[in-house]
Amino acid sequence: MLALLALHLGLALAVPFAAPRLGPRVFLLAAAAPAATAGWAATRAGDVLDGRPVTSSTAWVPGLGLTLDLRLDPLGLLMVTLVSGVGTLVFLYCAGYFSAGQRGLGRFAGVLTGFSGAMLGLVLADDLLLLYVFWELTSVTSWLLIGFDDESPQSRRAAQQALLVTTLGGLVMLLGLLLLAQEAGTASLSGILADPPRGPTVAIALVLVLVGAFTKSAQVPFHPWLPAAMAAPTPVSAYLHAAAMVKAGVYLVARLAPAFAVVAPWRPLVLTVGLATMLVGGWRALRQSDLKRLLAFGTVSQLGFLMVLLGAGTPEAALAGATLLLAHGLFKSTLFLAVGVIDHETGTRDLRELSGLGRRLPVLAAVATLAALSMAGVPPLLGFVAKEAAYEAFLHGGPGGAVVFAGLFLGSVLTAAYSARFVWGAFASKPSCVATPAHTPSPGFVAPVVVLGASGLVLGLLPGLADPLVQAYAASYPLEAGRELEHLALWHGLTAALGWSALTLAAGAGLFLLREPVRRGQRGASRVLSAVDADRAYDLSLSWLDRAAQRSTAVVQSGSLPVYLGTVLLTLVVLTGGALVGGTSISGDLQLWDRPLQAVVAVVVAAAAVATARAHRRFTAVLLVGAVGYGVAVLFVLQGGPDLALTQFLVETLTLVLFVFVLRRLPSSFPRSTPRRSQLVRAGVATAVGAVVAAGVLVAGQARTAPPASQDYLDRALPEGGGSNVVNVVLVDFRGFDTLGEITVLVVAALGIATLVPAGRRRPQEQSR
């Protein structure tokens, strides 16, 4: 499994270099990665469905207990089918979609391959942290893909919105995952599911994880990023926003539900959010005139549906959910790709302008209609099988009872209506507009769409093909003895669910036929509802964040050197001084000096310091500061520290020179008009710092409780470090890591000087006095 991930990564890095030579055919090369994955998954399917998951474990960071644990179980297999199976077809489609002269093609192909790999890792990961890493990788790659047209402000905004919303959710989810791992004592996903922890902390953790899942799967109120993401090229919409990325949240819910659906906040939260999403998405889809946006809101709606089914936490609902997951991946990618073909061949995807395409593109029209019928839940397609199973699961007292069922029913009516609207809008001949001219797409371009659309029909006619897969997932729920799950079937007999299905279709058709009154009603309602616009809320929160950042920066970064310095020094005084006040004492027997010469030097240093503060000319002050430094260096010599003294002398010399450079640009004297009060404040701060540091040195010198480290260093320097200068051995050996860090700091500082100083020179009016 790791090899497959490596293959994705390798191809993702390689295809950008192959793109200039191959043009759009580079996607055929990139398709090798998902195709290999799909093939591999097919060979393992038998084992997995028989209850023998494929696992692999590779050490990653042993010190932190991080391992690359991968696991392919029935749910994983279902997701791999979507991610890699549908993925392969989308890659093939890309080869026909893009033209040879497309800007940034290589980058796009690379990122798409990388995304495919990240998504694969996400569904295979058996470790919470690994899952999180892949989760965020999909966010980042989808950001790049949505923002593919980087010259359009609209697509940049959409990309940013998707990134901000999904990573915000991702971070919240990370907290939840960490809490969960903490409570369970393991980060292994299968371990946690096998022995789920319980308690109030777990409840909090689950809510946090759900927030992550909701943002990723575009649930209300986080949904606006998904329709906005339609700025991406159509294959991206088909892949990320139908088959793969948005399914990540649903996947996580499906993964955790068997173990955690019974925990208190889970069901109410998932069912409420899911139903609201289903209804809002369906309602908005009915109003769109851009085919892609129609499908996008339809996706939002279906994701809500999936959330309800997979999060409900009953085996029946899970069975229906898994089936819908598969069906949705197939029909929604078909529809998106079909829109891509329409857009490609006619140059528009506005359903008010399209007319008569059914005659011009008969194959495409047939396939897309099949997919739309599957979406609406018409027999004999897989979508019907899934919806039938869903109704069955909630008709007989599923969680939430009649309310949830009513919501699902309403949502499905809306779905049927917008499905009809899609087919009508894309392919019908409308009397109001002229037939749209269209090129004939090449067979290779349409073939992936046909395969995807037809598989929905095949699986609908032969539900037994998909049955083992979804049954195996539903089996992750404990089932009471004597109860058996129904198998997927087209015909269950004359059941209540069948009646409700028929009613759904009838109501949906009615809603479509009455589209003019419905449209007027929606326009009226949207005027009332416009106060609660989630997209506006996103904009408002962003501008609020901007303002808050601006204000806090204005306060924190005042640009005044005295204020910065004062803050640093006062912090020192308060923290150190506070610690000193807390019950330390200085014993009486202090030795004033070891040698009288030290006293002399100390007097000189103190005098120089006082003179510095009183100096009027800058040059004098700099020289006096130098004198203080040299005096301290002399003290080091007297104490027997030649290395330290040497360093101090040299640093002092260099600093002096640098000061002179800067002084040449400053007036020769300090400004005379410093107010009295500010002088007093400065003197006060300085005195306090001096007093605290002096007291701190005295206390620290007497407070030793552990044996000094120096003796140990002295003993080990020659035998272990191979040098008799202990100071140097400490620097380059015992504390070598610190030194490495320090020279890194030096390099960073040097780069700062090299870039900031010339930058300041370009704006002379902003230079300091």
Add this chain to the structure above:
Amino acid sequence: MTTSERADPSRSVVLETAVRLVFHTVLVFGVYLLFAGHNQPGGGFVGGLVAGCAFVLRYAVTGREGIGRAVPVDPVLPLGAGLLLAGVTGAAAWLLDGQFLESGKVELDLPVLGVVKATSALPFDTGVFLVVVGLVLLVLRTLGAEAEQ
């Protein structure tokens, strides 16, 4: 722009001659400190500072152009090379199954020079030396350019 060797009122013959006399000596002294540092006072940091002082002296006489002639490379080069050298020295310990930055030493009996002891601390310290020299050169170039305007 610069105080070059043309007739210039700010030029001091005494200073120039003195700097010419001591420049190489100070430079060599810095390198000596680097090598001696493991057993006597000195080390890469101090050695680098001394070598830096040599450049500062030269700068005082010849300005930026003189420094450019003495060290005809971008100061970023020693900075990066030094950091790289120190890092690589640390990582080299991995190849010998050691911890990062674990030190090793070899003793060689060379003709003429006698027994020479070399530790892995020397390349590491050389890295430090280069970083410090690079920093001084960079500061001279940028702040010096600032001051000369």
